[in-house]
Amino acid sequence: MSVLMGSKRSEVLPFQAMEVLNAANRLEQRGEHVLHMEVGQPGSPLPDQVLRVAQDYLSSGRLGYTEAHGIPALKKSISGYYQQTFGLEVPESRIFATTGSSAGFNLAFLAGFDHGDRVAITSPGYPAYRNIIEVLGLECVEIEVGPETRWSLTPEILERVHRETQLKGVLVASPANPTGTMMSPDALKGLVEACDELGILFISDEIYHGLAYEMKEETALRFTQNSIVVNSFSKYYCMTGWRIGWMVLPEALVRPVERIAQSLYISPPELAQVTASAAFEAVEDYEKIKANYAANRRVLLDHLPKLGFDVVPVDGALYVYAGVSKLTNDSLGFCQKMLAETHVATTPGVDFDLSRGHQYMRFSFAGDQADIKLAVERLEHWLS
Template sequence: MDVMEEASRREALGQEIIHMEIGQPGARAPAAVINAAQEALANGYFGYTEARGIKALRDRVSRHYRETYGVDVPESRIIVTTGSSAGFNLAFLGAFDPGDRIALTSPGYPAYRNILKALGLEPVEISVGPETRWALTPDLLERSHAEKPLAGVLIASPGNPTGTMMRPDALKALCESAQELGIRFISDEIYHGLVYEGETATALRYCDDAIVINSFSKYYCMTGWRVGWMIVPEALVRPIERIAQSLYICAPDISQRAGIAAFDATEELEIVKAGYARNRALLLDRLPKVGFQELLPVDGAFYVYAGVRSFTNDSSDFTRRMLAEAGVATTPGADFDHDRGNGYLRFSFAGSHKDMIAAMDRLTAWLK
């Protein structure tokens, strides 16, 4: 956010900035979504919905899991949320007690630990690296649990900032390990749909009592609509429903109605995804030529997490200089990994292909 603020300040002064710091699609919401919203607006009335979301949307999410993953999820276990952010708050409040310890991977999305701390829970960051393909393993989980018991574990696949995805067998092994240890499993699946290599699997295939969180923000290009969903065990439905009623009543009515249409916009969304794939190929080709020799596996999402040790030991300063001198905005790794983040930065390739080419040209000139 600091990088984006500085980039905006520079743009206001006339500098042309290429944005690769923001983790959101550059494309607008699909036409079907906009049409559904316009139709709803024409009817002229929006109100509170059930805290769990309108049944038509819950039914459509249930159908999505059946068609996409071959998993039967009753609509009664689906809760529509105000984006995935609300899903994390609800999951943490509904599944844990103050002081509980929740395992996270490092590098990882910083909001996880921030939300946990704000709610009186203890984030336990477990470092992962190339030896485990940047994924949490049963051994690492068991070792941490043995040191001091864990109440939960949260994984993201594909992940932010890396874009790296757990293979189905690795996800299965981790789910089974968590179940054996009595650790609640939470799976962040908001980048599902944006996978370029490998097979996508939902944690629900291996752990029926997992909490799964997803969103319309990434694949469906609906960040500003603030609507997502979570799937929870039956025992948590009522507690989470009551918490949701107290915290925000319901997700936006218009966004829920539009969200139903998003599932039928696959053709348009796959065109957007093809654009990401083209950008991904460009960055994976050109970044090493510029000098970024360490690139983590980019299986999905729209990020490249790149090592900068050949240039600097301070990625935050490197990011500031890149912005000021090359006009390219990226995110320093310190946000995602307190211990090793100074050696990395994150490029988002969710923008236009023209911008990605221009960014690589600028970096080439800047790093000569």
Template sequence: MDVMERAARIEAEGGHVIHMEVGQPAAPAPDSAREAARRALDHGRIGYTTALGLPSLRARIARHYGDSYGVDLDPARVVVTTGSSAGFILAFLAMFEPGDRVAIANPGYPPYRHILTALGCEPVLIETDAASRWVITPEALADAHRQAPLKGVLVASPANPTGTMMRPEALAELVATAEALGIRFISDEIYHGLDYAFPATTAAALSANATIINSFSKYFCMTGWRVGWMVMPAPLVRAAERLQQNLTISVPTLSQIAAEAAFDGAAQMEAVKHGYEENRLILTQALPRAGLPEFLPVDGAFYLYADISRFTDDSAAFARRLLDEAHVATTPGVDFDPHRGHHYLRLSYAGALEEMREAVARIGAFLARG
């Protein structure tokens, strides 16, 4: 957010900033979603829905799991949420008590640990490395559990900030280990659909006890609509329903109507995904020539996590200089990793093709200047 504010000042003064700092698609929501919202507005009154969400949307989400993963999912296990952010809050409140320890990968999405801390839980950062393809291993989870009992573990595949994915066998082994140890498993699947190296696997296919959190924000380009969903173990659905009734009553109805129609825009979204793939190719091929040859596996999502340790040990200062001098906005790794993040930079490639080419040229010129 600090980078965005600084970029806005540069743009107000007439500068052209290439935005690679925020994980937000440049494309709009599918035509089908926007048209459904227009029809709903023309119809008149937009009222509350039930706390768990529109029954037709929950059924459509359940059908999606059959179509995309071959999973026969009961719509009763689907909970519609105000984006994935509310999903994390509801899931943590339904599963954990203050003082509970919950494992998350490091580096990882900052709100995981911030929400847990705000709710009185203890986030346990499990270090990842190249040997494991930057994911939590069963051995690391078991070791953290031996040190002090864990109540939960949260993983993301594709991950933010790295873009790396868990191979199907790695995810299955981790789910099995968590269940054997009595650790609740949460799978953040918000970037599903944006997979390039190999198809993403849903934890819903591996266990009925896993909680899946997803959103229409990324693949369906609906960030500002603030609508997502959870697939929960059946015994937890009632707790999530009561929490949502008290915290928000229901998810915005207009967003739910649009979200249901978004599934009809899959062909349009696949074209957007193809654009990300082209951007990914530009970065992975051109950044090494520009002077950034080291980055984590770019499997999915729309992020590249680059090692800048040959240039700096202060990623925040480096990102400021890159913005001020080259007008390329990026996110310093310290946002995602309090231990090693000062050596990394996250670049989002969710923007336009020509801007990616221009960004690489600007980064190369910036690095050449030293």
């Protein structure tokens, strides 16, 4: 009798942040107190005024399908966000609500590329990019970046890679995961314009917009009408479990994305859409939450170097990406040992960089400030 096997496309590497989360959860089930610094999940609940909108809508007793591209109220709110934040007129017709940013990336890759097309990402980078690209039958081209370019892709590097292997697309995040580094407006403009000149579809991951500490973030929409922008309510807006995000699409891709989304997702969850449309009204509450992240970031930047970690500049997002070469040459084993002996959960760099990740690890500072300080105390004791 033949043995049932999974498909070749399912043979992607595991998402180590989630593997660590699973191990941490097992420790908690045994009654241990685990400090979670492995996933970029905001520790704060929804602001009361946003939660009340969800509660009131839920009490209506009816939740159903919506338009595949999202309810009008949400799209109007998102359009207003671009006007208020960036001074840009973004037509509601180009805005597409998604089931989290994950669905946004699926739709971007499916609508923007054909089987076998090459899509570039930076390394280190979010591992799900690589996995989604490969699962969908595209070729992932990883471009190493480092401190010489502040961990960012430059037009010169992109053009060199494009000459060597013709690219159809490139995906860039600013602020970035795992490094937290950001591109200046001029740097982003140069990269976007290079993509337009080379005929490369630019996908801008802007899910950490709102979470900038050293400079103001910029959107790719300022520089081109040809890019796909992916954003999410998971990070700044603390709606991780609601699974709601959005895209801004070139006009030519609106209908293709809609056709694909109708079959893959039908529509994003109605309750999440209604709640997300109200989140833009709670900026004052969200800025208080962001101030907590900033304080947590400061704690890690002040203490990790004293413990032997080399930290990468943290302009935004929710992470410190730290070199561990002074402590170990195996970040995976180091993180596993740290979790077992200190109950501090972090993510090994091999999740984000297949060639150099053994020298790095990622700390999330999205949690409670008391937990961040306690984690530092545990690590000081453990490493002393």
